[in-house]
Amino acid sequence: MSFADSSALESQPTNWRREDDPQYADDPEFQHFTTDLSDRLFSLTSNITALNREVAKLGTKRETERVRERVQDLIEETTTGFKEIGEGLKKVQAWHDLGPSQKFTQSKLNREFQASLTEFQALQRAALTKQRASATAARTALDSQQSPTSPTQSHGTQAQQQQQEQEQLRLASQDEVDFQESLIVERESEIRNIEQSVGELNELFKDVAHMVHEQGEQLDIIADNVQGVRDDTQGASTELRTAERHQRSARGKACCLLLILAVVLTVVILAVVLG
Template structure:
């Protein structure tokens, strides 16, 4: 699948940027890189779903060389994809002069990368277990029998007479042995992939834990602002009601005073 390689992104010139120029105020390079990483993470998550489906076929009647080829290709493709995204996540984690929104984006991508990485590690272990089980089953079918060699001349003659029909089973044994070698190669490749990614996942997870307080503080501030806004809206609504009631009371008082004044004036005039 097509993807802008991260090395090419990192090679883009940044020294000519002028931080005081309004057009760079939002840091388009940071935005482009984070959007690319987010898209790539979505693709890797899709790969993990496809891997899960294919690995579930291993060891069943639907286990074919084509299925194993797809599993191998997806494992390699996904492993390389995680390496690329991991390097990109580490790069944005070390980005200078991040504002609050950018810090939130970094934390979000880091956590999504860590979650996807854990899911991929589970898939790798499943594939490893399937290959080991397959290898063990093949080894059992190719193990030598416990029967002893024929001792009598008659048995030796019978062995010679049946030597030609046994050529086919021997060819099958050779085929089984080649499959065992293939399984061993698959096991080594998966183990190597697990080892290569473990350190990368640990590095990203360490930075996420170290910066966790920052995102928690941002979330807390956002929640506080939301609560304050709701409180202010409630207070304004109550104030509006109080003000309306005060106006109604003032109008009633004015009407009463006007009536009293009219009565007094009429009493003076008539008196």
Template sequence: MSFDRLNSLEAQPTTMRRSEDPHYRDDPDFDRLTESLSNQLFTLTSNITRLSDQIALLGTKRDTERVRERVHNLLEETRSGFKHVGEGIKKVQMWEDVNPSQKWTQQKLSSEFKATLEEFQTVQRRALEKQRASAVAARTAVEEGEHAPADGTSHEQQQLLEEQPRLANQDEVDFQEALIIEREAEIRNIEQSVGELNELFRDVAHIVHEQGGQLDIISENVERVTTDTRGANVELRSASRYQKNARNKACCLLLILAVILVIIVLAVTLG
């Protein structure tokens, strides 16, 4: 899922205008929760952008321990954020007795959550590929160092050459082994996170379905309510004009009757 889709979702109104929603009622708890979740999703989107930039440095000349530390911290922070937001999204989807405006908000948050989570999963898989490649390269370097050929030297010379740098070589081997263990641990961590977030994604989708969340028709339903409301307003204005005209006619008839009555009374009196 691309950021273009997410941007298009953000451009949509979160709720209908209150004047267009005949069922609107104040629900501050719902409003606070959805506003908080929307802000957290924005933060997660920013994290994904920063994370993508850092992952692009892995395996290049600019790959440093500092870069890997930033990647690790951003992955952990973003994973935790998605788990927290996911629980909030599930709570919003299970909100009871929602009006059309709140249904629209449910749809928007659910769509944003799924789009952002898909983007993060893509970035996580890129990080996983980079970590695997790095671990393989480190393992290969260690194995090649342990079996380096010594052509053109006698057995004694080879022993001497091996003994002199042995401590330095062992330090390098130990360092590479430590890096391999660290990279493999990060790989397992990312793989576990991908699985957990996939499960969270399925949970949210299931809840949306269970709550009658046919999200593709909510917009149509809300628009229908808006149209019906506007139609009702037109009918009310028409009825108001009709009643006003009827009152005017009644007043005219009463005035005519009063004039006739006065004429009759005068005629009788003068006669």
């Protein structure tokens, strides 16, 4: 289906109606339901934009605990939104007795949902990669603090420095170590949550991709019908113009014949009268 055909279908009214065909009847419930889904899908774009900004801060000097919390909240909120809209799209897919324009609305929603979901999944994976790297670095740093290297007696000054460093580490607050440990555990929990949401949305993406494929075939049929109607209309217009030209030519010929007959008749009448 060409871009022009898609634009032609999209420019048509959502609800076609023909009194002699029930499949073209207005369906206010369908229109309200799909409009609500479209509005909710559009509202998720602001979440995706905000998430993009926050993910860009991960792994940089601007990364803070608040940034990680914001990323987690946005991912959870947006994942829930996509799952709810996905369930709505399944209901739209199962809607019966729809006209061509309503089927196009189905396909348009599916394609917009698929594009937004793809963008969100890319941000999920980026956040997951950065969170894993950050958590690994934090875990390594904490382990190095808890397991200092034992000094040897053969290195003299170096061994003495190591002893001093170990003494400083032992004097470090155990509460601080426990606090850092709790932060790392919490971060690892957030990573598992992101991994779970990625898996859930992968299944949803497959379902929507399947619906897009099915409706793509239906739209190809509709586009072919639109093209056929357009060709027939152009052919009919050409035939009408040709018939009009023939009609004008026939009228001209008839006028000429009438004029000739009138002249001949006048000559005959004059000849009879004068004779």
